[in-house]
Amino acid sequence: MTAPTPADFHRLHHGPAPLLLPNAWDHASAAALAAEGFAAIGTTSLGVAAAAGLPDGAAATRDLTLRLALALGSGPFALSVDAEGGFSDDPAEVGEFARELYAAGAAGINLEDGLGDTALHAAKIAAVKAAAPGLFVNARTDTYWLGDGEGTRDRLDAYRQAGADGVFVPGPADPDTIASLVEFLDDDVPLNILYSSAGPTVDRLGELGVRRVSLGSLLYRRALGAAVQAAVGIRAGRSPQGRTPTYGEVSAYAPTARQRARRQS
Template identity: 75%
Template structure:
């Protein structure tokens, strides 16, 4: 875990791009990203399954198995661990670690905080080398109550989480306050076009900035734009399009 954990305490925040398959992860690595996360939305949508519904356990394991030997530090988005049973979540985390994952992201889905703390503690015991990033959905699914956010974040820290993730939080003052309240436990923020820049987040003390499903959604948008341009008689710029041979090499 040390190499991945160290990235959260470097001079700049860890900018973590999120991949949805083998090719996207390796292409990001080839372009200088040492650590890559997965996006549960991308993994689910690519398989025709719902996100956040504990439907992609097998797909998540399959992707981790494919990426485990790759030259990257992998953090796996495991939704809520695909179970409400802390021991089952711990067993899943143990499998991820055995396959080569460096970290796991576990979301509370605004469920009971004590259930999430039990999952965190169980994962820490089952896979001590796995970096546990504990996500609270107070701003993602709830009303963003600052007191609830702080209480959950501190509870997850006290349960042994190595980092805390609050997607949807964009207010600089609340971010800075949460950084102070968590002491030396890294705060993870989801990049938002409407929120602070990475440089501003760094000044606020944020140690990890995730891109979530943004890259997957951009890739889908680019595909549709390219098809529509060709249909209307236009052309697609080649500059940012990887060559056939470049993608082929990723799977060798």
């Protein structure tokens, strides 16, 4: 099975149901998700950073993120890369990084503003679209994640005018708030919402007009929690619950010699 093209990834944002995007942090987690039939998989900056003992959101994982994109870009799924704020405040450098991701096989990039300067983030988006026009730019604003939602519409308007293909507003879980954002965007760009167990289901988000639902760092945090819970349970004399992949199943996720050669070329 060949990987979906960037054009396929764009179309996934306009299907009959929202695109549910699970987020991987290494080759095995991505391969396991792909085996379950997910047509698109994102990366999680927290998972990539934490696994390497580095801080998230501090522009410390540029090389690790690119390396992961090189490892996953030829997989049988569309790859969207979480690139924090682009790992630079120089739009030209962000554009060059996006070009490298696109060359590695990525179909999308997620860029967060961290409540920084709106004009600067818009310039990064424009630079990415100039450097890699086919790359789906998901422009994230942290107005609800780090604030009270003030200024959301101004930021979203600036980002779509800069060329964003989609916008991401993590934080809101209230259906009325989400619906108002969909109405504001008026189908110009698809709205991405971060899944929350306290918020609407994926089906309900679709009914509200949301076109993409990201799991963010949830799977990484759940995996970490499950590992610790299993170890503590075994120490207490309890057997781990739930399905555990076999050694052979996990080993089978390793890329073939042909795939390894392709990534090195």
